[in-house]
Each structure stands twice: as C-alpha cells, then as structure tokens.
Amino acid sequence: MADCQSPETRIAPETSTGINSLIAAANKQDRFKLLEDDSVPAGNLDISIHPILGYFDCDGPMNQMLLLASHFLAHDTILTFFVPLIFGRELTTTDRGLRKTYLSDPLTNASDTRRRELVNSTREALHCLAHSIQFDWMRTDKRVYARTTVSSIKSVHAPSCCTAFQRKVTPKIEMNTRFKVFYTDKNGYLASSRCAQFRHDFLFASTIVHELVHAMGVMRRGHTYEEWICADHPSTEWGYAWEHFMFGCIINPQNRDQPGTSLLMKKAWADGKIAEDAGGKEYSNVSMPYIAQWFRQETWDIVAEQGPIAIPPPTTNFKIQSAHRYGAWIVSTDSVNIKQDIVALQLQWKQQRRKLEACGIPQTTSIKIFWRSQSKEALQRHNVATPSRIPRKAQQYPAYGKKPHVSKVTCTTGSKTVKRSAVTKTAPPPHAPQSNALGVSRKRPAEATDSGRAGKVTKR
Numbered sequence: 001m002a003d004c005q006s007p008e009t010r011i012a013p014e015t016s017t018g019i020n021s022l023i024a025a026a027n028k029q030d031r032f033k034l035l036e037d038d039s040v041p042a043g044n045l046d047i048s049i050h051p052i053l054g055y056f057d058c059d060g061p062m063n064q065m066l067l068l069a070s071h072f073l074a075h076d077t078i079l080t081f082f083v084p085l086i087f088g089r090e091l092t093t094t095d096r097g098l099r100k101t102y103l104s105d106p107l108t109n110a111s112d113t114r115r116r117e118l119v120n121s122t123r124e125a126l127h128c129l130a131h132s133i134q135f136d137w138m139r140t141d142k143r144v145y146a147r148t149t150v151s152s153i154k155s156v157h158a159p160s161c162c163t164a165f166q167r168k169v170t171p172k173i174e175m176n177t178r179f180k181v182f183y184t185d186k187n188g189y190l191a192s193s194r195c196a197q198f199r200h201d202f203l204f205a206s207t208i209v210h211e212l213v214h215a216m217g218v219m220r221r222g223h224t225y226e227e228w229i230c231a232d233h234p235s236t237e238w239g240y241a242w243e244h245f246m247f248g249c250i251i252n253p254q255n256r257d258q259p260g261t262s263l264l265m266k267k268a269w270a271d272g273k274i275a276e277d278a279g280g281k282e283y284s285n286v287s288m289p290y291i292a293q294w295f296r297q298e299t300w301d302i303v304a305e306q307g308p309i310a311i312p313p314p315t316t317n318f319k320i321q322s323a324h325r326y327g328a329w330i331v332s333t334d335s336v337n338i339k340q341d342i343v344a345l346q347l348q349w350k351q352q353r354r355k356l357e358a359c360g361i362p363q364t365t366s367i368k369i370f371w372r373s374q375s376k377e378a379l380q381r382h383n384v385a386t387p388s389r390i391p392r393k394a395q396q397y398p399a400y401g402k403k404p405h406v407s408k409v410t411c412t413t414g415s416k417t418v419k420r421s422a423v424t425k426t427a428p429p430p431h432a433p434q435s436n437a438l439g440v441s442r443k444r445p446a447e448a449t450d451s452g453r454a455g456k457v458t459k460r
Contacts, residue, residue, distance in 0.1 A: 019283065019320055020255050022329060022369070023265070025345040026318045026338050027285065034263040036195050037288040043198070043295030047071055052130035052212065061183040061190055064295065065201035071300050072209045072246070077307035079122045081245050083107055084229060085216050085238070086125050086164050087118060093231050102228035125162040125216075132156065132165070133215055134172040137180055143256070145207050146175045148214035150224060166222040171215035179204050182260045192260060195288045200261040202291050203253060206246075210239035232387055234271040244269040248313035248389050251286055264291065266314055270384040278383040280321035280330065290314040309389050316379040328368030334376050342369055 027034050045067040049058045052073065053066050072078065088103030107115055132155040138147075151172040157165065182188040182200055189197060217226055217238055226236040233241060243250050250269050255262040264286040268275075275281045293299045293311070302310050318333035331342050349367040356363055 019322070019329075021345060022320050022331065022342070023254055023263070023285075025341045026320070026331065026333070027263070028337075028341045031335075031337065032285050032317045033287045033289065034285055035288070036193060037292070040195065040198075040288055040292035041296065042194060043067075043292075044297050045071065045295055045300070046297050047074060047300075050074065050126070050130075052126060052133065053208070054130065055135040062204075064197070065205045068201055068294060069205035069208050071294075071303075072205065073126055073212070075300070075304045076119050077303060077305070078246070079119050079126075080107060080307075081242060082122045082126070082213075082216065083118050085213070086122055086162065086220060088229075090227060095231060100228050100231050102231045102233075121162070125164065128157065128161040128165065129171075129212070129216065129219055132161075132170055132219060133212075134170060136172065136174050137177045138174040139177050144176060145179075145203075146173060146211045148173050148211045148218060148224065150218055150222075155219070165219045169218070169222050171218035173208070173211045173215060175207070175211075178259075179207075185259065188259055195292070196260055198288070198291050198295060199253070199264060202251075202294060203261045203264070206243065206251070210242060213238045213242045230387065234269060234274075234387070240269050244387065245389055246308045247311075248309075251314075254283070268382040268384060268386050270382070270386050275384050276324060279325070280323040282319045282321050282383055284314070284316040284319045284379075286314040287317070307390065319374075319379060321383075323370070326368065326370065328370050330370045330372055332372040332374045332379065334374055334379060339371055342371060345369070 026032075030036055043064055045064065047067055047070050049066050050070040050073045053069055056062050056066055058066050084103040084105045084107075087106045090101050091104055092099060092101050094100070106118055110118065134151055134153070138144075149172050151170045153170045155165070155167055155170045157167055179200075189200065192200075214224070214226075218224060226238050228236050229238060229241050240250055247266075249266040251264050251266045253262045254265045265283045266286050267281055267283055272281070299311065317335065318331060318338060321330040321332070323330050331338070333339075346367065346369045353363050353367060
C-alpha cells in the first residue's frame with residue numbers, strides 16, 4: 001500500500017480516460033471543496049454509543065464514527081423508517097406486469113399513542129438486535145465495502161425480546177478491512193486532516209447502518225431475500241432505501257486506489273435501465289460542508305425535531321454522465337471555469353491515444369466529452385424520477401421535540417472474537433426476487449467504464 005498522501009494531493013490522474021480524471025478536472029485545485037474546507041468546524045456530537053455498536057472500540061480513533069452511527073439509530077424521526085421493516089405486513093400488487101411484495105406501514109392512520117408505541121418498540125428491537133448479531137472483518141475486493149449474510153448460529157433472545165424476530169438464525173455483517181486499517185495506520189486517520197477524517201467516518205458509519213438495515217430484515221425473515229419496502233421503490237435494496245430516506249441520494253467515494261476515503265460523489269436512487277434511457281446515470285459532487293454538518297449537534301437537533309428531510313441533499317455544482325447512446329461522457333455545470341479544464345483534459349486524452357496507437361496498442365475506449373451548460377436550479381434536478389424521501393404521510397407523525405428519546409447506555413466493547421460459521425442458504429418464499437442467495441451487501445455505484453457505458457454493478 002502506498003504511503004498516505006496529504007488530502008490536498010488525493011486527486012485522480014487526469015491522463016486516464018475515465019470518470020476519475022473527469023472529476024479531477026472538474027474539481028481543479030479543489031474549487032468545489034470536495035477534499036478540504038478550512039472553514040468547517042470540528043465535530044461536537046454528544047450522544048451515548050448505541051449498544052449495537054459494542055463490537056467496536058469506542059475509546060480509539062473510531063469514536064467519532066460511532067457517535068455518528070449512534071445518531072443514525074437514536075432519533076424517533078429516523079426510527080419511523082424501521083417501523084415497517086419490523087412490524088409491516090406483506091402486501092402484493094402488480095406493477096407493469098411485475099408482481100411485487102411490499103410492506104404495509106403501521107404508522108399510517110395510527111393514533112399518536114399507537115405511533116409512539118411502535119417507535120418505542122422499534123427502539124427496543126434494535127437493542128434486541130444488539131445481542132443477536134455478529135460482526136467480522138473481511139479481506140476482499142475494494143469494490144465490496146460490507147455485506148450481510150446469514151449465520152447458522154442460533155440467535156439468543158430473552159422472553160421480553162422483540163416477538164417479530166425469528167429465533168433460528170443470526171445475521172452476520174462483514175466489513176472490508178480497509179476501513180479498519182485506516183484507523184490503525186500511524187499515517188492514516190490520526191495523521192489526516194479534519195475533512196479526511198469526516199469523509200472516512202461518514203462513509204463507515206453510513207455503511208454500518210446500511211448493513212444493519214439488511215440485518216434487521218434477516219432477523220425478521222430468517223433469510224436475505226428482501227421484498228419491496230414501498231411498491232414505488234426502484235429496487236428491493238433495503239440499505240439503499242435507508243440512504244435515500246436519510247440523505248435523499250446514494251453517496252459513495254469514487255476513487256478507491258488510496259488509503260482512507262477519497263472525495264465523495266452522489267447518485268439518485270433510480271432504476272438503472274430508466275436512467276440509461278434518460279441519457280445515463282448522473283454522478284454529482286458532494287462538497288465537504290455537507291458532510292461536515294452531520295458531525296454537528298445542531299444538525300441533529302433539527303433532525304430530531306423535523307426528521308432527515310429537513311436536511312437538503314448535497315448541492316450539485318457539476319454532473320457527469322456516461323451516455324451509451326452517444327458513446328461519450330456528458331459534463332453538465334453552470335461553471336465556465338470547468339469548461340476550459342474539460343477541454344484541456346480532452347486534448348490530453350487525444351494525445352495519449354495517439355501515442356498508444358503509435359506503439360501498436362489498439363484503443364477502443366471513447367474519448368468524447370460533451371459539454372452542457374445548466375443553471376444552478378436545473379443542476380439540482382435528477383434526469384429520472386425518484387421516490388419521495390418520506391413516502392408515507394409524514395405530517396401525521398407526532399412532533400417529537402428537539403431532544404430525542406435516546407437510551408442512556410455506555411459503550412461496552414465486549415468480546416472482539418467472532419465465531420466463524422457457515423453461511424446458510426435459506427429458501428426464499430415463492431414470490432421473492434431471485435437475487436443474491438448468500439447475502440446482501442452495500443454496493444458501490446455502477447462505475448462508468450472508459451467506453452462511456454455504465455459498468456456492471458458489483459457487490460460492496
């Protein structure tokens with residue numbers, strides 16, 4: 001592994017004919033603060049570490065990450081997302097000829113008293129999951145961040161535990177060791193800038209909760225096959241559903257060749273074919289002020305009172321599309337300065353192609369770049385329809401006030417030794433989508449290839 005570089009030098013080489021070089025050119029000299037922003041304040045999160053995170057060392061460099069993950073699991077306005085996952089009934093519908101099984105929302109039309117009971121029961125279910133889950137590290141391809149599988153170890157429950165959970169199997173979350181190495185490397189987390197730490201903590205915390213959403217489903221069903229949460233969701237991927245609910249988009253790092261977490265990009269949660277028909281998936285920038293706000297207590301005071309929808313998605317300064325129909329990249333922005341840097345990049349690509357072809361190396365990748373000027377307002381709109389962040393009748397939910405109902409528990413690290421066990425292949429119900437039979441995982445975005453076509457999505 002290469003030595004850890006300073007955050008200012010973590011930019012993609014502009015000579016490669018791919019999306020990373022396009023991002024580097026668009027963010028020339030970090031013009032959009034995707035890597036560093038000296039104006040962002042330090043984090044001041046104040047919350048007890050959730051017991052479900054007891055596997056991790058809360059006294060070391062991971063502390064800030066664990067505080068953020070605990071906020072993702074603590075507030076009533078967020079726990080409403082989990083209610084249908086635990087207590088919803090399976091319903092069926094037909095959508096464009098496809099039979100879908102989705103979950104009812106017990107919160108709809110429920111009284112205030114009943115809603116509070118459901119939210120409190122959901123909080124208790126998460127505490128129940130805390131003693132019924134396994135964590136482990138895995139060495140795997142850098143495209144796989146984490147995955148949730150089914151362990152054959154029987155889950156242990158007390159009579160007072162959540163009755164919605166089955167008792168036969170235990171969910172197991174495996175995380176890429178790249179996360180841990182950055183925290184333990186002397187040249188890693190502690191030697192990095194505040195913004196570099198924020199990015200890594202944000203990605204790891206959101207990845208853990210993404211996988212906990214999958215684990216919640218395993219605890220209820222006993223297998224990894226997921227139904228639709230809402231019938232209008234683009235897929236049955238529960239982790240993405242939570243990210244869309246929380247952030248209004250899917251946020252991932254683009255460059256994975258260096259230690260830590262590189263600059264972050266976002267995409268809309270939408271059907272891939274529909275996005276392709278609309279001109280290609282759009283990847284947009286995520287600036288550091290957006291990430292940094294999640295480490296401030298005042299942000300969580302807003303979330304506790306109004307829900308995550310009160311925090312707007314990241315402001316888009318530029319978009320990059322891989323347009324298969326044109327065999328080209330499309331860069332959209334309202335910044336004139338980007339245009340000249342993109343033009344310079346395309347000249348570099350042409351020169352590089354001529355050199356390679358002169359050496360007898362055939363080139364089949366596209367080096368076309370189309371430029372599209374869009375207003376700031378137009379940049380904030382997706383090219384495809386996306387589900388509502390709060391698809392249910394959120395206005396019916398009670399106002400919870402600024403102070404969330406948070407269990408006052410201290411961090412208990414417990415045993416760091418997790419038993420290895422065989423992954424159980426459990427038979428899905430007849431109507432279940434035939435997807436990943438062994439586990440569900442947090443996936444990286446479909447990375448556009450040099451040919452200008454969206455690459456195949458692989459597990460992360």
